[in-house]
Each structure stands twice: as C-alpha cells, then as structure tokens.
Amino acid sequence: MSEWIDIGALDDIPVRGARVVRTTLGCVALFRTGEDEVFAIDDACPHKGGPLSEGIVHGKAVTCPLHNWVILLENGEVQGDDEGSVRTFRVKVEDERILLDPTLLASRNAA
C-alpha cells in the first residue's frame, strides 16, 4: 500500500498545463505550475463540472474554462466570492517522475 504509483515523466505535462488520469473515482487532473510543482485535484469544477484540466494555470491556481471559477491547486478551494471545493490527491515528483498517492487504488479495492 505504501508504494506510490508512477504516472509518467514530469515533461509529459506542459509547463502551466495539465493532463488527466482516469481513476475509479473519476478523472483526476494533474497540474504543472510555472515553478514545476505538480498538484492533483478532481477534474470537475464544483460549479457545473467543467474540465479543470482545460483551464488556464496561473500561480498555484487554475481557472475553469467554462465559467471562470478560480480553484486553488494546493487545497482545492474555490477562490473569491464563489464557494465550493474539489478533492485533492497527494502527488510528488521524484527524479522527474510523477508519483500519485496509492490510496486512489485502495479506494478502488474497497469499492
């Protein structure tokens, strides 16, 4: 259970861009910021389910492409006057490889 899942290389995600990972919990969006940090959150905006992975990444936030809600990548909270949050998932980068929290698979096992 302690083994992290190797998802791919850091360079598979464009700088200030995102890629999607399909999981049993739905699609998870992996973001790479301008500072090469990587974050993983649900790929669905709490507003109308917009694909966050298609949004514009700025600082440590992403703007939903459908109605411009801004979501903080670190904690999944919606910024500004709107309210809501999305799930976040633990992810780390080691030796230019992206490693995702294995609990994603654990949830699948439990299901």
Next chain:
Amino acid sequence: MTQRLVVIGAGMASGRVLETLFETAPCAYDVTLFGAEPRGNYNRIMLSPVLSGEKTYQEIVTHDADWYAGHGVTCRFGEPVTAIDRARKVVISEAGETPYDKLIVATGSDPFIIPVPGKDLPGVITYRNLDDTNAMIAAAEKPGAKAVVIGGGLLGLEAAAGLKLRGMDVTVLHLMPHLMERQLDPAAGYLLQKELEGRGIGIHTRANTHEIIGTDRVEGVRLDDGTEYAADIVCMAVGIRPATALAKEAGLACGRGLHVDDQMITSDEDILAVGECVEHRGMCYGLVAPLYDMAKVAAKTLAGEAAEYTGSVTSTKLKVTGVDLFSAGDFAEGEDREEIVLRDAAQGIYKRLVLRDNRIIGAVMYGDTADGNWFFGLLKDRTDIAEMRETLIFGPAFAGGTPLDPMAAVAALPDEAEICGCNGICKGQITQAIASGATSLDLVRGQTKASGSCGTCTGLVEQLLAVTLGDEYAAPAAQPMCKCTELTHEDVRRLIKSQKLTSMQAVFQAGNWKSSCGCHVCRPALNYYLIADWPDEYQDDPQSRFVNERNHANIQKDGTFSVVPRMWGGITTANELRAIADAADKFNVPTVKVTGGQRIDLLGVEKQDLPAIWADLNKVGLVSGHAYAKGLRTVKTCVGTDHCRFGTQDSTGLGIKIEKRMWGSWTPHKVKMAVSGCPRNCAEATCKDVGVICVDSGFEVSVAGAAGMDVKETEALGKAVAEDEALDLIVAFVQLYRENAKYLDRPYKWVAKVGLDWVKERVVENRENRQALIARFDHSQTIYQTDPWAERANDQTTKRWSPMADLTLEAAE
C-alpha cells in the same frame, strides 16, 4: 404555507418591491412576475445615456436572469395581463389564468399622444422603453436624418440631446413659453434654451402642433402658425398618464391614477399598487424617488410589517451630459413669498431660492448644482434659515469669502443630508458604510444603493469617500486590465509598442505585474497583443490561450469538442461532403449541423479523437475553419453573377478571395464578414464586422456591424471601383483593428471608441498608411497563415491529448 404573489409590470417600482420583500421576508411568497416588455427590470431613467450612446443596455440592467432565478421568481416577460378576475383571484393572460393570494399592480404609465392628424403614422415614436430608444437609435443611423421632438420637458430634452449626439438634426417643439416650465422658472428655462441651441438643437417655444404630415410614414410637422419642420421621426414626449385601464376594468377605485392608501393597498385589500400608475392623496408621481418610497412601504405591507407612505417631495435633475440643472419644490411667485437670486452671467450660473416664513419652499439651480442636495434637505426638513439667510445662497461651505472647495462642502453636510435622491440615501448611511469597510464606489453602491440608479450623485459619493478615507482613497482611474496590474488595456498596448516589449515576462516587468505569471484575464490578452505587434519576435503561448484556441476546437458543455472545417465563401464539393460524412460515421459524431456561417459543424467529438478526424479531413483538402478563434471566422456570400439574375458582381468570388487572403489571422475578437452581390443583400452583409455590397459601379465596403448581444447596422467605410481595392480596404481595416483594439472588443465596439472618422483617415484617405497596414498584415500572415489542424494531426498530439494514465484499466487486470 407560502402565499402566491403575482406582480403585473416588471419595471423599477415593482423591482424595488421585490428587492425589499426578499430582504425582509425571503420565503414568504412564491412570486410570478408579468411584464409586457420581453425583458426584465432595467434602469429606465438611464435610457437617455443609452440613447446618446454613453451607455449600453447591458450596463443598465438591474435584474438579470440569474437574479430572478436566484430568488425563485417565475418570469412571464412579453406576456401582457389582459384582465384581473377579483372574485376568483386570478389574473388572465394569453397563456391562461394565474391564481394569486396577493396581487401587485405596477403597470406604470402610458405616454400621452396629442390627438392631432397623423399621430398614428409610422415614424411617430414615444419615449418610454428600450424599444422606443432602439427605434430612435435606428432612425439616427441614416446620414442627415431629421428629428422633431414634441415636448420640451425633462424627457423631451433628454431625447433631443441624445438624438443630437447620435448625429441627427433635431428640433424641439414646446407648447409653453419656456422649457421645462414645471421644473424651471423662466430665467433658468432661458439659460437652458441657450445652452441647447449652442449645441445645435433647434428650439421652438409657444409651438402648437397642428398636424403631423406624411403619406406612408412621417415626413414632417406643421404648426398652427403654418411653420413646417421636415422630420424622419417625430418623438412625442409631452407627458405621461397613469396606466389604469386594467385596474378600472377590474372595478378598482381610480381617479387620475389607481387609488391607494398609505399602506399602498387599493380598494381591494388583496391588491396593492405602486409606481406611476398610482394616485396617492391626490398626487401622481413620475419620478423614481417616490416610486422607491412606495415600493418599500408596499414590500413591508406584504411582509406584514407596519409601514406608511405619506407622500414625497421631489427634486429633479436633467440627465444631459454637460448641463447642470436642479429644481425642487414650489417656485412660483406669490405675495407671501420672498426670493434670493444669484446670477453669474459670465459663468452661466443661476440660483434661485423661494422662501416663505424663513423656510425654503423652492429651489432652482442652473450651471452649478453642487449645493442642490443641501438646499433640498433644508426644504424637506422645513429648517428655519433666519440665522444663515445672509449667506444662504452661497451654500453650506461659505466661510467668509474663501473659494468654495467641493470637499469642504461635502464635509460640512449634516448626516441627514440626502445624497442619493433616487434611493433616499443620506450622508450618514454612506459614511457608516464606508466606516464598516465599503472603501470603493462599487462597495458603497452595493451596500447602500447610493448612486446606483440615475448616477448623477456619483461625484458626491466619491467626494464622501475621499473626505472620509483621506489619502487612503484612490479615485478610480480607468478600469485596469485585471487584478495583476494597475494598467488599462490601452496602457499595455502602448507600452508593448513604445518599449518594444516582445515577451510576456517583459510586459510583467515593465508593467509592475503583481503576480508571477499573470492570470486568466491578462494572459490571453497579452498573448494576443504580442502576436499582433511582434509576429517575428514573439512565440505564441498555447498555455495562455482559452481552451478552444489551445485545442483548435470548441469545447461543449459535456467536455467533448466540435469540429468545423473551412468552406471558402460557403462553397463545397461532393468530395468534401463525402469526407465529412465518412468522418461523422467513423468517429460516431452524434450531431451534424449546418452553421449560420455557411459551413458544417461536427459536434460531440472526444478530445483524443481530434487529431485523427483532422487528418481524415485534411486528406481532401479541408482545413481548420477557426470556428473557435478570436480570428477570421467566415465570409458569407450569395451566388452573385454566377447564377443570380440580380447579381451585379461575382460576390462568391470576392468572398473566397477575402477568406483565402485573411484566414488564420488572429484578431482581438472574432471577425465575421459577408459579401452580397446586390443591394438585396442576401448574405446579410450589413450586420457583419465587415460587409461588402456589390453594386453596378463597384463595391460598397462597410464595417462595424453587429448581430449578437447587440444588433447594429454597418457603417460605410468606403467605395471601391475594383475588386482589388475593396480587398485592400478590408485588409487595412482589419489590420488597424488588430493593432489598436482592446482584446475582446468586436470591431463595432472599437469603432465606437475611436470614431469612424479616425478609422477612415487611416484606411481610406491616407493611401500610404493603407499600404503600410496591408504590408504589416501580409507579413504577419507569412507566419500565422498555417493550418493548425495539419500541424497537429499526428500521433504525438493524440498521445498528449489522451489521458496520461488509466488506473481503471490497471485495476481490471
């Protein structure tokens, strides 16, 4: 148990009732709102700035669809109520019956039409709602058009000033000896007349309209004395009368207006009434402040709270930019009255106070109205002014001869002084809001509504902010681009050009950006500005583009995309259609639709399938239609001389030439064009960003039309004898737009800002400049005119656009 509240009339009075009701008793009623106009509540008193072009309709909307939805209001707009059945407690409209527990009648007023021959001719317009306003704006489009306004009151003069600003030749006919006789004394009326005449508006007082002349539509107006004025439109603005027909039919007690008591209840205890349709204690009101007072009382009555409306004292301001005019109370001369008058002829200032028993009972001010609210406060409060009588006319800030400082004047106002007449907000309420954190105009507006209606007190509210906050208050400059910078779009464009900034980081640095890498507002704009200004030096940044431009397809609400290949001038072939049909089959496209731009849309394609479908379409020569781009979209054409018996030129051919020359170019917003082969205009060219009408002698090129949120006819840019010259004009116009417009301004918005003359000078008159614009456009095309689909129709893109990993598959193994 929730009661059913039905409201007839979606104007400002009923709008305010609902606002107050939802604040006081949010869940007490299930509301159904009927409106005769096909739209919700907008700020009707701001129609004058809309007419003059200083504001757009969107800017004056008070309640949008979200507001109604958020409060659970069932909207029945565009559906007039035809009867009220009080016995069965239902209202009747075209769609049937709607039951109520409580009913509000807010039917407003009808314009008064003077009963002269010709009053029903097309072209005779009243001035009450947005449709009237739009009809006047449309009439002003015709060059040299003439307007006659009947009625020199508040409404008539605002209409006249607006039409004049729209370029019309305007004459005002007024029955009385001086303008606005109900609000102004003869002296102020005279000053106003001079001012308006100075602006080129003709004023004819003591003008008794005899008839409106015209056969099929209005052609002019004839007066009793035989004078005739030619007119393309006649605006009838002689007054209003309460709209009581519905109430009378239902047997409710009516006089001039619909009778209400101090709780705004009519002769039927379940029916309330507010607004201009009402008569209260013998008075009918046509100004917004009393309407709001009534609305508050009506809402409280509905919520079961005690409240009382005891009538209103009103003041008036004329909303014509550059004319300061204020009047309140009673200013007729009389034996028991005294007056204080101040005149400064050189500065065009006139102030007159009418006193009785040491109290102000009337005030008229022209040229300098800054003290109007202070006088109005003294008037309403019946303050004894004996002590300050000597200096009263100089206003509240008089301090022994030092020049008046507007800040000091505002600072000197007592807390009870009314600042916002429309909403009845006094100084104390505003300073309280500021003290509790409303440190900007928007915040004050949001919390108190002060300056949120007619807006004339905006300056006073800003001064209060400045006085209360001192140096902490930064007066709002022009709107900054976004939260990352203080600079406006225009500033940034200038900076990019003047300092030769060729990268986004250089702009961030030079413009003191507060964020490390911008935001979703500034980055797409900067990316465009840099592409447009430095095609050689700057590298397009896909991560700064909105989703559609990044993926070269339009995202749909379910996350799939749509694919629209280009069809040059709307012409296609059997071979292309076969390829489209095959692609639709192969990729299980659920919807195939013909677009308004004469091409075909394949909707519902998965992102990872895009490169493959593009590859298939590329094989028969189909390229991206840029249906997703702030760039050249379509050039719509009719069949022209090839097939049509009316065609004067090869419109299809010209359309194709334009599209082939200009496709792939990025612009501040989307650009749609059309070419019609004759003035019958089957390609609808006159509502496009650029439109060409072919005539026997050449090509009429017009620009800056719109057929979206706004609808606007194009304006003539120039006429070309040869096809190449038409093409030159179009290319130069688009390049000028590319180089100068604000990101996300369509050409019609940009042209409204810079003026068509400015554009013509650079595109039409200065031939050297025209050629330079064309050269820069063509150079940019050598870099950007490439098919983005062909570049991405490969396995690498497919891989990048597919999920990075599929953990559901691993789980299955």
